[in-house]
């Protein structure tokens with residue numbers, strides 16, 4: 001690409017340090033905690049951003065999803081068109097989220113989580129506060145990148161920024177609602193960068209997720225005195241046998257390996273258990289046990305459920321109990337091809353800005369990427385970040401905000417430049 005243009009873009013971005021700090025400060029003081037986590041939602045933050053975008057002459061649309069629990073009874077999502085209306089053809093989306101998680105244990109914070117603190121460190125200035133990384137780092141970088149392209153007059157490809165609600169609590173009022181209520185918003189050939197995960201060198205690009213299946217088993221037997229199991233049907237024993245069998249037997253049946261993932265195999269883990277009887281000398285008549293299954297994408301969830309039903313039937317017969325189950329979460333995920341133009345261009349841009357060689361990875365699952373990939377969109381989760389999300393004293397490096405903005409600006413440029 002034209003070196004002079006790139007230099008202009010990069011030097012513009014280098015000059016936005018104070019803007020990045022100002023945006024982070026203002027976003028940090030507007031806690032956008034989801035009502036599900038005891039907060040008021042994203043309205044105040046979205047209004048601030050709307051004012052900021054308007055004052056800078058950016059066109060945007062706010063898509064409000066009704067939620068009676070939230071301030072204003074709504075959950076706002078912002079779609080920004082940095083270069084005005086987008087022509088036909090694939091769009092590059094940069095998608096970050098407005099909501100943040102609560103601070104957690106307040107005594108672990110060295111400063112007020114909602115007041116941005118700037119500190120020097122060996123890697124340059126750090127900005128500290130809840131939400132500064134997750135996901136304001138990505139949001140601010142994308143705004144700076146869009147600004148850089150516009151201010152330098154660089155020719156851009158069709159780009160949209162999306163700041164969505166409710167990412168931390170399942171996206172029912174965010175991406176999921178947008179997919180449902182605005183079916184034309186995303187198109188199959190669109191490319192989506194999600195700057196909401198990564199590593200401190202910026203070398204991993206997440207392109208795939210395991211299928212997720214959460215299961216809650218309810219086992220009903222017959223309560224009896226601890227000394228007379230012969231008169232009862234021990235639901236705790238049956239529930240334990242079920243989850244232990246599922247753990248080992250599903251692992252043997254669905255035993256494929258895939259080095260893209262860590263760990264590179266499917267996992268079938270017993271997790272939550274509900275307490276049953278209060279005393280030791282009663283045989284429980286009921287048992288509630290849960291499992292968290294993370295399955296390589298090659299195995300459809302339906303196939304796994306068939307094996308679960310078979311094993312469940314055997315346990316029921318053996319212990320004279322009845323077992324029902326529900327699946328609080330069941331998500332299958334398609335991978336983005338490693339040779340997608342999104343991955344190729346992103347790897348080139350990261351190499352150019354940070355001098356780092358990227359590699360694609362898969363993760364255990366649970367991001368909005370899966371929702372979009374299942375619609376056929378190519379999605380990459382990438383950031384160079386310190387990975388302090390959800391922790392006390394969450395921080396970002398100012399240099400990463402600006403460096404990631406450079407990567408995003410390169411991605412936004414028209415191809416062939």
Ligand SMILES: [Zn+2]
Nearest residue numbers: 134135167196
């Ligand atoms: Zn996040």
